Amino acid sequence: MKGKAYLVGAGPGRADLISVRGLALLRAADVVIYDRLIARELLDEVRPQAERIFVGKRGFGPRTVQQEDINALLVERVGAGLQVVRLKGGDGFVFGRGGEECAALAAAGLPFEVVPGISAAIAAPAYAGIPVTHRGQASAFTVVAGFEDPTKDGSNTDWSAMANAPTLVVLMGVRSAAKICDALVARGRDPECPAAAIASASTIHQKVARSTVAGLPQAMESAGISAPAVLVFGDVVELHDQLAWFTPEEGGRGFVPLGKPED
Missing domain, CATH: 3.30.950.10 (Tetrapyrrole methylase, C-terminal domain)
Structure with a gap:
């Protein structure tokens, strides 16, 4: 099977604000490469056998993984024939370096798809x-x-x-x-x-x-x-x-359960 990367915007923080397509791709992925500012509940949607790789930046310190290494990781996993979800907070094309990652894939001749997210x-x-x-x-x-x-x-x-x-x-x-x-x-x-x-x-x-x-x-x-x-x-x-309509309590009361991924 030919590999492909999906740059998925996870939305502004609440798990059920991810798009329907983004959630479907997340549940089907072989590899999920994710940043810090995503709802951790979204990782519960990933198949147990899928590879999960954290590449986020913590605070104002240096990145744990450099951008060039993230680009190379995407190219390597997609080139190996895997379905890769690159999960980013908000929208990957709004101060998310999504364009750089897609450019690296394009330069390697590898297919990708951009799934927009709701920007903060x-x-x-x-x-x-x-x-x-x-x-x-x-x-x-x-x-x-x-x-x-x-x-x-x-x-x-x-x-x-x-x-x-x-x-x-x-x-x-x-x-x-x-x-x-x-x-x-x-x-x-x-x-x-x-x-x-x-x-x-x-x-x-x-x-x-x-x-x-x-x-x-x-x-x-x-x-x-x-x-x-x-x-x-x-x-x-x-x-x-x-x-003003939202209270912190609304964040829990109104949460829509996403369900569990299939094995």
């Missing part, structure tokens, strides 16, 4: 009752990675443009939150602009800090916000007060 960039705000677009308030939104220090010389991010985005969503920005807020204000964003941080979205551990750009870092500290978390800036954040 939209799911985390949604679980906090914050639509990233809303008629009369925001007709566009921008998503940016926040792990880079916005104050450093030669930043790859145009923070002046970010400051003017109707809705700005920042992923991986917890550690740099104070510097990001300062950079936005320095580039013209109103310090009283509504802002929020959502941690562990869609799970029983979800926390929300609601504040302003100027006050967000302190609000995050008071609420105990830690990574993984999403930062949101813009008038749409005000809708949280009206539309």
Whole structure:
């Protein structure tokens, strides 16, 4: 049988937010190569005889497995004729290096399929009752990675443009939150602009800090916000007060059992 890789987005955190196709492929896989930010319940869906390989990064330290090694692992397993699921948190093409992994497979002449997942960039705000677009308030939104220090010389991010985005969503920005807020204000964003941080979205551990750009870092500290978390800036954040629907208890009560894989 010819091998194939499937780049599957696992969604924002809650296990039953994976797509129907993604779950079916996970249950049929010979090999599952997975990252840290996935629901552990999803691994219960993997066949007992399938190989499971963890390649995730823990915290802000160095990767336990380098990206080049992950690429080589995919090529080796698919080249051996195996059905390989590369399971990534959120969506693999949104700051997930999914394109790099697909490029490695393409260069080796090996087949692959991309199965999109629900990105935390939209799911985390949604679980906090914050639509990233809303008629009369925001007709566009921008998503940016926040792990880079916005104050450093030669930043790859145009923070002046970010400051003017109707809705700005920042992923991986917890550690740099104070510097990001300062950079936005320095580039013209109103310090009283509504802002929020959502941690562990869609799970029983979800926390929300609601504040302003100027006050967000302190609000995050008071609420105990830690990574993984999403930062949101813009008038749409005000809708949280009206539309917040999710409580941590909902994360357990509403969970849809996925069932067990066939042997």
